[in-house]
Amino acid sequence: MAVFRNAFRNWSAIHVRWTSLICLTLCGVLVYGGFGWNSEAGFHEFCEDAVVVQYSTIQRRNAQEKQEREDQENENRRQKHLKADQETLQERLKWTRVISDVHPPSEGPLRRAVTDVGATHAVAHEKAQFWSFQPLNRPTPPHVQSTTWLRNPIDRFIAAQLERLGLEPNQEAERQVLCRRLWYGLVGHAPPPEEVMGYAADDRAMAYERLVSRLLSNPGFGEHWARMWLDLARYADSNGYEEDELRPHAYPYRDFVIWAMNQDLSFDRFIRWQIAGDLIEPDNPLAVAATGFFTAAPYNTFFPQEAERFTELDDMVSTMTSSMLGLSVGCARCHDHKHDPIPTRDYYGLIAVFINTRRTHSYLIPDGGQDYRILADPVNKRLEEVKQIRTAWIKENNIQELEGFTEEEKDLLRQPIDPDNMEQERLISLCERCLLIMDDQIDDEIDALPQDETRFAQLLDEIEGLEANLPPRPPMGLTLSGGAATQTPILIGGDLRRRDGEVESGFVTAVTSGVPVWENGAWEAWDESPAEDSASVPRRALARWMTDTQRGPGPLLARVIVNRLWQQHFGQGLVRTTNDFGQQGELPSHPLLLEWLACELMDNNWSLKHIHRLIVTSATYRLDAGADPDSLRIDPENRFLSRRRPRRITAEMMWDTLHLAGGNLPVVMYGPGIQPPICREAVFNTQKEAEETWPIRTDEDRSTLWRRGIYVMLKRTIPVPIMQLFDAPAGSFSCGKRKITTVPTQALALWHSELLRRQARRMAERAVAEVGAITVSEMDIREFIERVYVIAFSRKPDREELVTGVEFLQEIDDADNAVPKMQKLADFCHVMFLTNEFLYVD
């Protein structure tokens, strides 16, 4: 601690170039991974391939005054932080925080992005030198002393760091523990008891590897791993805001992600489809559904204002860049990014890509719904005509409703509908909303008149008739379409009223090479040969740019995703700020390993399963959870992975395991989500009565509701309490890492909710049946307890646990004879669900 505090006070700037990495030294103290070295030599012992360069030698610009001023500001800010965060200082003193707080300001290309928006265009797009923007070079796994425990190259990178720190890795965990870890890690729930027992008894060589292969091809793999991506895509099944309508056609996107994970769709393709699948493979319904990535955002349907359109576009760009590239491009909305080389110009270039896009419902059948269209189009065409006549009729008869519109606006309204004209769309929406308010009244009036006397009623009849004649509609998905090239104004400070010039589509300069992104039409470099009959579309170019490993950010894309997989497997990423690979993010704990994994991904056709297999078959993954004092002292947070830390399972994993334990988790994949009944008190909001909004709890236990947690619908204003309590995200923003909250209300939910009580009962009944007891009273209580332990914890109880269990069951027996025996057994099972061992997996 003392070392760090000193470092804080007297930092001097020395950059360390470490292969492609830059880190910083403080006061001659090199800080890395939570450790400080007092000399360069010491640091080199730790990391022999580091090259320490005096900061002054890479200084290129002289901005003395500005620097001094900013130094002072930084100093003030730092002092404030220090004061406010005394208690959490330890936490803050992770080396990258240190770096961000005292980073030498305004020097070199990293800081040259000006903060004055007006000068945005003057920013030279010099290639940034930050580590994560560099091309990938495949590192060689280092040589290490102790080779006995190594299993694959990952372990060499890990072992090299451990040896430098003088840490010994733990032993390999026991087989049952590994089996449980793999099931949770790859499939997302506890292993069925027979699986654990089978694996424990399988003493053939490669039994572990065989289990890994089996689990990687288990369909549950996709259902588990899709969740990570859906968190990033802030996926939900309703619009949010005032109306919060359910989105019946949102789920195909969710299914696409599950499918992609199971099929091991190459990750670059996975990304391209999500950005522009409808343009790249228009005949492939999966590719079209993939664009649901952008339409998954919250969306206000009630009197949307123009500002909200830009909020929506901002969300699209921010979500895309932080989830795919780990860059907080959204920061550049109001001013050039303060820390990363992302000028406002780049931000609005990306906005321009999306400004002409539309939310739409697409037919998700292989020919894009052509057969259906042949049948339905004439009907639909007439339907549209009739509806237009109806709208016109309403307009004619409610002229006063248009009084609030200017003549120009009325003119625009009279023109034929142009799907790309946002202003017209906005006006129509406004106009229809005004009219709708009158609509109910009109309907009432119509009802009062003899039907055949009103033209309006005839129209209504015709609409009804036409709708009845439509052929069955193919499945539809909520997707993105359109996106013709256009320009967008730069909004100063993000303010709609302060516009400064127009920009056309462009990408992030700092991660582009060889193409001058800001030149007009530069984006077409990525969309050179569109099909003959179509124009270039910036969105399709963006998709190709995103996965371009030579001229685009492909290497960064690879680094970010392998780091996410690492986080899911170990609880923290090699870079712990998984959504931020910029200057404000942390540097990697094992930089060479990250580079190596990214290369492995790219060199293996972007196969995520290849990376999963590498990770879970490593010796590092298999370590047990014991903690020796050295490891706790030197590496309390286990950044260097000498051991395993128990990890809390997610809300969905808990949901799945509870159902599995109760024997009611059949394999039913894909399709519309479920709305499990929740208690009335948890149903808030919406214009409707609670019962119409979400099913209220009853004691019914319908098998159609036995689905995995990923199929539980997320209605934005009414989260399912047990999911929300255990930190399932609300679908508001891209979530790169879930919070892990511990609050008493969770304990209450686990103790008192109908779901838990029911699953405990089911588990008790199941265990009784599985031990082969005819009646409860004749059952061997020890066998019952053993069975319960295997179901809940994937292991048998030891002697003491058996005794404790027997005592518990005995105890209630004595305390209250009126309680049925099955109830007591259920109470026992219920306790298993409450334990830390149930919620935390080693």
Place this chain on the structure above:
Amino acid sequence: MMQRGSATRQRSVLMPTRREFLSRTGGGCGLLALASLLQEEQHSRAGDSTGKSGAGQTKSVIWLFMNGGPSGIDLFDHKPDLKKWDGKSFPGKIETLFPHPGPVMQSPYRFRKHGESGATVSEVYPHLARHVDKLTFLKACRSDAQNHVPACYMVNSGVIRVGAPCVGSWMTYGLGRSSRDLPGFVVMHDPRSAPEGGANLWDTGFLPGENQGVMFRPSAHPILYLKRPAELSRSAQAAQLNLLRQLNGRHSAQHPAEPQLQARIESFETAFRMQSSAGRVVDVSQESRLTQSLYGLDDPECRAFGHQLLMARRMVEDGVRFIQIYHGGWKANWDHHANLAEDHRQRCSETDKPIAGLLADLQQRGLLDSTLVVWGGEFGRTPTSQDRDGRDHNPFGFTMWLAGGGARPGFTYGKTDEFGYRPVENSVSMHDLHATILHLAGLDHDNLTFFHDGREQSLTNNRGSVIHDIVA
């Protein structure tokens, strides 16, 4: 076969105390965790006591959220000129949510000056009017959104989009919890209907989950899942807790140095206690008849709201940091596009006595200095009429008021034009309001930050400043 074990029975009856239990399990680590768990008052991030004496006084906030948009110009911001313009077109541009605004409409209510401060209050708030010398009026508040849900997000979190942490979560995050058994941030909504926007309104966003607003209902089981299922008796549950302690104790012993596991053990102990303590805070029958009637509990019209306010005071005594009470939800709210005269009067009579009672009660118990009361909606209403006798939304200049907690009493800040439509001086943005509230609680809005999405984020995010004029 089960064995009868009298020793065991005895142990379950004599449940170990938490201290015994924790010190027994996990050795040194248990003790360590105990030390931190026993420190009930979490570390507070407050520390900014520079400036006026009022800063840092606020320990708790009671936020009375008049959902739907109460009309400042019909309640507090008296505009005599409206009478002159009544029935005439509004001179100039007026931005309304619905097109085709009607003519200017004068207030249907009479106004009178009250107290030493001489603040004007309309006839529909007679009880509250007696407390104007405790209030700090902000008469020119402004917001960025003209529609309910985005505007509610704006009032609560400073942005019109869903998902950012709300002010209650920031306060709880900043001040730390001080109640032993109750959450730091409590939300109550109108029993007739919940506000639109639902649970997103009290979302903790990217802040740690313990700062999430917890919904309290005025019943014997105010918190979701507080009620034990009928088939699980208290003694059976105590036995479960005992078994749980043993199993968790063994598990912890195998996993030293994992504070999360200890925290979770503690959460079950708290949950067990909460079943009685949370019920107690709601049980206002322990209050004297006089107090009950002070809050209007004997008046069917305002009983529900009075009950919630009385609960709020009891929570403040228990150390709850932030209590937000919504009056009006998606129905029975303040959103009177038509029939304003009658409906606003109704909303006022539901809230008048309880609010007056709360202010009087807080003062007589010496709690007003440390408790900040905030009154307001998500915006105000237009001077022009809609549908003949209603008003549209006005986010450009509307009234809110503060009381206690170090706010300057008997003071009016900000002024709107002759129509009560737009600010002419000292307007207050929602960010200014947030900055000032944090300041009253001793928190610096620029300094209270959380790292998320690439930067240190705060409630105000470089916008807004403390209104020092309204700090006592």
